[in-house]
Amino acid sequence: MRAYENEPVHLANAQIMWDITPSLWVSNVLHYVSASKPDERVGSEAEFGWPEVLTWDFIAGWQPAKDYPEFVLSIENLLNDQINEYPASHGGFDNATQYWLEIDWQLP
Structure with a gap:
């Protein structure tokens, strides 16, 4: 009943x-x-209610030239002030802003 209702x-x-x-x-x-x-x-x-969550993810990619690597910057949960996004009964974890930088390239 808790899962459905x-x-x-x-x-x-x-x-x-x-x-x-x-x-x-x-x-x-x-x-x-x-x-x-x-x-x-x-x-x-307080224990079983899901909190309201609003998040913004921003991703930017740049490839200077055709045969160069592509750089992708990802920022997840930007401007998020949530403590966590799960009810207390689910053992929620802090979900703060995260930053990622990826470098993708193809070998000839």
Whole structure:
């Protein structure tokens, strides 16, 4: 009953991608999950309620020339002030802003 009656019912994602130049692109992703309001029979809202979550991911890619490596910078949970995105009963973990740099290349 807890799994079925207590899950968030409103989810939304939006992605905007833009090729600025042939060698530079950006992508933005917004994620939204509504808070849940568990029934009294399920348990307390503090322990079993899902928090409202709004996150923004930003990704930028750059490849200086055709045979050069591509550099991709990803920033997840940008401007996120959430402590975690799970109810206390799920043993939620801190989900802070994360930064990633990838370098992709093809061997001749």
